[in-house]
Amino acid sequence: SNKVRNQALADQLESIQQNTRDEKFKGYQLAKDLAMIEQKKEITEKIVQQQEITPNPEPTEEVGGIPVDSDYVIFVIDTSGSMRDKWEHVKRIIDDVLKMHPKVLGFQILNDNGIYLKNKGAWISDHQSQRRLAILQTNTWFPISNSNPFEGIQEALKTYARPGRKLSIYVFGDDFSSLKFDDTALAISALNRDSTSSRKLSRIHGVGFATSSAINYKNVDGGAATFSILMSAVSRENNGTYLSLSK
Secondary structure, X not given: OHHHXXXXXXXXXXXXXXXXXXXXXXXXXXXXXHHHHHHXXXXXXXXXXXXXXXXXXXXXXXXXXXXXXXXXXXXXXXXXXXXXXXXXXXXHHHHHHHHHOOOOOEEEEEEOOOOEOOOOOOOEOOOHHXXXXXXXXXXXXXXXXXXXXXXXXXXXXXXHOOOOOOEEEEEXXXXXXXXXXXXXXXXHHHHOEOOOOOOEOOEEEEEEEOOOOOOOOOOOOHHHHHHHHHHHHHHHHOOOOXXXXXX
């Protein structure tokens, strides 16, 4: 009957439309996968290009290649969930960095969004008891994080950087969500310049908490790679050093 034939044609049309939708979805997934592979390839190539750190032209005391001539130290730390998973490691590195510097008159801890652990706008004294207490207090410190260190670096420079003050900023992270590498690096360099002499106001170091040090398409840690690209450039342009730490 016509009704049966019409239903059969309708079923056939629906089947064709569903197959078309399936093919389009497969094409979309393939394009998405190829784009991701290409992005990882670009990230890997940029990391390889930035492995060499430009040496600091001024002679200075160094520990493990890191200049430790500063009187004041600021930590800008990504407090996102992935970093909280590495928090015992983060705390050890905070302590190690402070021990590396022969004379620390004061230090401060901010997160990547510029939120303070305590003593906003002031310094935490680097006495043994104060250092231990501050590091312990980070266990219950859960400020909002967007895995972009720009706001934290900006707050540190605007509040604490002064001509003649020996200051180092250590930026800890495992991701850079913005992906605006050039714009962010240029903005940080501009903030870190003395308007009268054009000299850098602070050393800026990067410490990447990668889950894997492998540099290949299968094992590259995408988040850590983006942080590495940004902070390698920022460290190089601001008299600092970039270190990548594996678990």
